Amino acid sequence: MAATFASKCSRVGRSLWGGLGNNLSGLLSASHETACNHFLSQQRTFIQMRTVLKVVDNSGAKKVMCIQALKGKKGARLGDTIIASVKEAYPNGKVKKGKVVYGVVVRAAMQRGRCDGSEVKFDDNAVVLVDKQGQPIGTRVFGPVPHELRQKKHVKILSLAGHIA
């Protein structure tokens, strides 16, 4: 129980500080409230241009910024492929900063409908870098992945995954 709340605190803390940093004037209590409300009623949407995603494989990149969502007028969702630019990378890795790569979205904060009628959502936006053919560049995948990838024929990523949600 304590561990869950610790991890939840870290997640909340990030969004709270983001809200508080903007309005640090006299109405501190009011801004705290509005930050909390914003966190509760936050509308999670698609992954579009300028969306920064976390990279969850060992390809060498840490953060990528989406520059194009292939398929989808409003943006990419769970299981879609995107074109991204590497913004942050480990010093010695297969990809370097500034490289344009393809990626498969494996975790999205926006809920996606399952065929049985329920919905799934994850904690953050995460991506696995792939090449043009759809084969992953890295050799390991961290964290849970959804089994929507099976329908999209990303079987290799599923096999590398530690946990399938």
Place this chain on the structure above:
Amino acid sequence: MRLEKCWFCSSTVYPGHGVQFVRNDAKIFRFCRSKCHKNFKMKRNPRKVKWTKAYRRLHGKDMTQDSTFEFERKRNRPERYDRNLTENTLKAIKKIDKVRATREAKYIERRMTGKKAKELREAQKELEQNISLVKAPALLKEDPSLTLPIKVKVSQKQPEVQLMEE
């Protein structure tokens, strides 16, 4: 198809309902409706929220240990399809549900016994003590209809009183 339990309120989530939240440590939280989901996002502890099953079990309001709960444990091995087995299981499910419902009702009834007597006693006491809020004590002496009839143990004094009245 599998009937899950809501993480917050412990009610069953039927297929087509609810939201499933997967945390980065791969723990899956299922919610039956947005009420539970929003409470979870508020970081409320279900053991402290009065209407959840977790609270009720923790505070002894609902039955915790019973043999009917053993039937509902999660089984991960799929069974080979057998028509007879399926038929019997379906019949058994209905019967077990009925038995469990009666047992839970009896548990709550047993918990509530003595409540009516207690309420009556408390009401009597309140009337005795606080009747002065309604009527002045001087008036009460003249008009005894406001006080409750005090049951006096009458043993030998009765015949004397009757003689005097006559």
